[in-house]
Amino acid sequence: MRPVKEEVQNPAFAYIAGRIDKMLVPALLYFLAHKPAHGYELIQKVNGSGFSEIEADPATIYRNLRRMEEDGLVISQWETEHTGPARRAYQLSPEGYRALDYCVQLITDKVARMQAFLEQYQREVKGSE
Amino acid sequence: MSNQLTLKILHAGALRKPVVECAKLLQEARPELDIQLESHGSRACARQVREGKVVDILALADPMLFEELLGPEYVDRYFIFANDQIVLAYHEFSRGSGEITAQNWFDILLKDEVTFGRSNENLDPCGYRTLMVWQLAEQYYGRPGLFGQLDQRCRGDLIYPKSYDLASDVLVGKLNYAFVYLCVANQFGLRYLTLPEKINLSNPTYEDYYSQATVSLQGKNSGEMITISGAPIEFAIAIPKNAENPAVAKDFLDLMLSHRGRQLLEDCGLIPY
Known part of the structure; x- marks a missing residue:
């Protein structure tokens, strides 16, 4: 993995770090890394995945997508190539992929700390009973 | 003025405020425009278009209406732009x-x-x-x-x-x-x-x-009944195929779907896409 911490410049990264526990932004970035999607579909995927700590309502998801767009993490455009219904589709920008890498780094660090806690508990509390 | 350009907007009553606010913005940029707004329940709006009413913008409270009552004869593309409850x-x-x-x-x-x-x-x-x-x-x-x-x-x-x-x-x-x-x-x-x-x-x-x-x-034709199922609430907007001023209508549509338009929609309590 790239040395993400040295690359942190976009203020969005600080926003992500402050809310990493909720896991909403990592989940959105993750699903968009698979393929572009519209908000309706993302709401279903995020809430169906169990990745996010919260069951996100549409207002929360769309506000986050708008913020991610303003921060340059996603790009949106209306799907107008066919007749019938058109929806705004979101896709990850290169900055969005970097943000996803950053999330993975934060989660990895967090998991390592929690794992260390569990091991120490097993060894020093449960093991000494 | 006889050659004044007119933009006729027919919209769901629920969309009154965001449509008015977007119309005001467009009017500021295009003072020569005569913008005419009319609102009803969305099914009533769609029926009026089917019965011959000519408008430049049609904004409805259910995208299904475009499929059920208007497509593809009157509208071939519509933009699903907001959610509500x-x-x-x-x-x-x-x-x-x-x-x-x-x-x-x-x-x-x-x-x-x-x-x-x-x-x-x-x-x-x-x-x-x-x-x-x-x-x-x-x-x-x-x-x-x-x-x-x-x-x-x-x-x-x-x-x-x-x-x-x-x-x-x-x-x-x-x-x-x-x-x-x-x-x-x-x-x-x-x-x-x-x-x-x-x-x-x-x-x-x-x-x-x-x-x-x-x-x-009541379905599309007199005496016909249809059954519809529950779905998340969404709003949609279109330029009907018989719009008299499609270029101005596109300016209005672009404004509704723009960053500024999304902010206006949110200020009015909708969840913009």
Whole structure:
């Protein structure tokens, strides 16, 4: 993995770090890394995945997508190539992929700390009973 | 001025404020335009277009109407641009409003002295969505017969042409409660009770659950009936194929879908896409 911490410049990264526990932004970035999607579909995927700590309502998801767009993490455009219904589709920008890498780094660090806690508990509390 | 360019907008009553605000913005940029606004329940709007009414912009409270009543003859592309939910709107003097909660609202509404309204399902999507909310509530709260009880109490004059009119009558105290969109409650500054997500038709996560509710409506042709299923509430906008001024209509559409337009929609209580 790239040395993400040295690359942190976009203020969005600080926003992500402050809310990493909720896991909403990592989940959105993750699903968009698979393929572009519209908000309706993302709401279903995020809430169906169990990745996010919260069951996100549409207002929360769309506000986050708008913020991610303003921060340059996603790009949106209306799907107008066919007749019938058109929806705004979101896709990850290169900055969005970097943000996803950053999330993975934060989660990895967090998991390592929690794992260390569990091991120490097993060894020093449960093991000494 | 005889050669003044006109933009005719026909829209769902629920979209009154955001459409007016976007029209004002366009008017500032294009002072020469004559912008004409007209609103009804969305099914009524769609029927008027089918019956020959010519408009440049058509903004409706249910994308399904474009498929069911207008496509592909009158509209071949429409933009689904916002989401909303059904709430129970009231004012501070509505009977029982001091004790109403998401767990007891139906008991309050069924009290003899309480009045509540809904819109007409054949004219306004808010009407059939309200009937769906009642059906889902019967199941969600485990109250067999609840739909029938609410339906029995909300008849005649308590059924309005569009949700905007309902909110207006709650505001002046003519009605105690009304089932309207959140954006309509916000536009009128009404108090409202948020209903559980599993019944308020707001969240795509519950798409399958919502689809259990069905309502029969007058179809496209006289005497024909159709059955529609519950779905998350969305709003859509289009330039009809017979628009007289499609270029100006596109300017308005682009504005509604722009960053500024999304902000306006959010300020009006909608969730813009």
